[in-house]
Amino acid sequence: MSRTKTKKHSSSVWMILPLYFFTLVFVAGPLIYMVALSFAQPGSGSAVEWNLTLENYRKILDPVYLQTFRESFQLALTSTVIICILGYPFGYFMAKMSESWKKKAMLLLMLPFWINSLIRLYGWIIILQNRGILNHVLKALGIIDKPLKLLYSYPAIVVGMVYVLLPFMILSVYSSAEKLDWSLVEAARDLGAGKAKAFWTVSFKLTLPGLLSGVILTFIPSMGLFFIADILGGNKIVLVGSLIQEQMTRGSNWPFAAALAVVLMILTSLMIGLYRKITNVKELEGIG
């Protein structure tokens, strides 16, 4: 029985083999190796000694490193909240535009993707630096006397994060608001809901999945975009990403880097799990 069945599909098996091979070797393989590595001991240089140990995980509990996690989390959270506040209305308004304006807005939104994000961040350096444009403008307006130290600060990092990740949130909100049936909003108004009430009870609830997936799309990368903190924060703030990079290169402690990565991955998986759970519940309630 099964013999004839497999025979039928055998002609398509070759198609899937590259994906199987590639995924197992270069995605599953490295991730499994990472977990294994996190239980090993660092040797000299990049060498690793295969003595099973929990030392790397214990080390993360060290207040210095816990602080790093807390700060990364805080930064990611701050950036994500700001991105939500800025991006949600944008995506929502964009969905309400006329078709031709939608196309134009989409083009304007996608265009910067094709310019290297580092170069775009460099633009912010020019703007924020001590003798930069922003300080010039503020001084000319008489708001400040002495130039503010804007660059290489926590707010500068947040600006960079928000700048790089905002389009993802906008696109995510837009794609769910696009599918919104506007007659539902009209129905709510017709039934006596005020403008705000109609938005809150109908539009917002129906676009919530877009907002949530936008949160995932911005929060997870922001935990790992160490280079933004690096070039806009000037080494002042050490994030988990920077710490991992540090341990992989100068620190030469790969097992510890692996342990950090495992913990980071568990945290992000929890986020995704939570997101799935929320959206599933919403679907069950019929508003997903």
Added chain:
Amino acid sequence: MKKNSKLSSLYMGIIFFLMYMPVAVVIIFSFNESKLPVRFTGFSLKWYQELLGDSAMIEALGNSLILGVASCLVSAVIGTLGAVGLSRIHWKTKSALEYISILPLMIPEIILGMVLMAFFYLLNIPFGMLTLLLGHTVFCVPYILMEVKARLAGMDPSLEEAARDLGAGSFRAFWDITLPLIMPAVVSGSLLAFAMSMDDVVISIFVNGPRISTLPVKVYTQLKTGVTPEINALCTLMLVFTLGVLAVYSLAVWLLKRKNRLFSIKEK
């Protein structure tokens, strides 16, 4: 009801302004005579000259382009065949495989870069173009896989069966029928993957090794050590290039539409 107020237009305008302001600033200073991007001292094209003369920068750009195209092609093959194969085969491990193969999009890049570096070291693969290619393919495959999968889901399975029924072997049916129909998804997935590859810093930094540099890595090191307005010139050129491609693309679409319209009028 479905109308935007003036306020919302103003809001969108401000966001767009903030989005493009850094780009505009970079472009303006690419024509600045002074090396410092502080004050505009005079119009000059010298940074473009220097950029074209900077062999390291040109090499990095070349590396990035080669890498982008190569990883795009490799992932287009793996991802397209994989998506089609997944739709045809009903193995028990199928959903697990699918999950793992899109995992690179769901975990922070830093983890991916770190584990790939450790893994390539373990396998003793020399760091260079090959490791870059493998690393970029890891995160390019999911984009193409997902695009093609979505397109396949909307395709009538009896089309391929009809081809088989008319005498086409499994490969021929794929080549003649399925591939042309999923091509738009393959192209848009590849474009996305190419853009991501051209922009990637995090993974490249881990797997590029000491001798090879991609453009983003080069820019990153410059930003950390010291920037020259060559970078500004580069940004301007990239924007011009993108706009050029876009213009050619929309012109082609427009011509195609016009041709079709003329054709259908003639038919009637």
Added chain:
Amino acid sequence: MTEICLELKDIRKGFSDEEEVLKGISLSIGKGEFITLLGSSGCGKTTTLRIIAGLETPDAGRVFLEGKDVTDLNPEDRDVNTVFQNYALFPHMNVADNIGYGLKLKKVPKPEIKKRVAEMLELVQLPGYEKRKPSELSGGQKQRVAIARALINNPRVLLLDEPLGALDLQLRRAMQAELKRLQKKLGITFIYITHDQEEAINMSDRIAVMNHGTFEQIGTPDEIYNHPRTSYVATFVGNANILKGKAERTENGKVTVALAGGRLPVVCEDSVIREGETVTLAVRSENVRIREECTCGLMAKVEEKSFAAGQLRVVLRLSDGSELVASRYGIDAKVEQGQTVSVCFAPEDAVFVDRSGEEKNEQD
């Protein structure tokens, strides 16, 4: 029967953990025959067709095409072509490329393909449509192109999966006649799938009525319509009423059946019926007579009447609780809701069905 073209032997097929879709079916189809697989959705008719085409592999059983075992052959290696339910025209190819695709695969030279495509378009009455895209065709035209695309390969068997399902009634009638004409002209074996009994009766040489993965009855339209062997066939094909009764007396080929307080004579042709046996009768609704001179003594209450397709449909309830539908009267019939009327049917209008001796022996 003439020479056998296609033979199915004890075909079984199940999908994953569900009930078996095909429970061991066998069928012989003669050369040039127009056979219809008739049944409601989910009866297994499409699966049967797909197994013949090679798009599914049976779990057990064999398929023979002109005496050759083709069970393990891929669809591309069988001399069988299919007209798909939704036409499955390749959207990125024009009409000529669609029709010529099979020949192109056989490496027929281009001018030859062009010539034969033009002939085919002539045959399906779409001359000059070569350059059209499928999206520019109407449903009926797509249908013709799909038929031409299959026929150009000169298949031994043409499989048609509800090809007229998506067309409106008028077009459907016209296409029925046209398909029949094509089949007569080309002499190709047609295996046709439908759930429409009218279509099956109009077009087929033989009909195979399918239900729950088995054949209920295989026979000519006349046999299926006038001599149904099972209550399923009687109700599905003839919209018949099914009545349970008891055989009281048999003499001169007539059996007197007692049911719901009445006694009715029924002609019994081929089955042997013993006295005292419980029997099942099928009576088509147009044969049920109301309020006529009759001595059978069967009474029924009028429950509902409605007008449909030029006839009055009267739903009656017999004293044993079973339902009886009569549809032989015009709008002027004086039947009122709630009335109790006498009903009867002619001895030759009732058929004994579900005879245990004749029951489908596949179900062992």
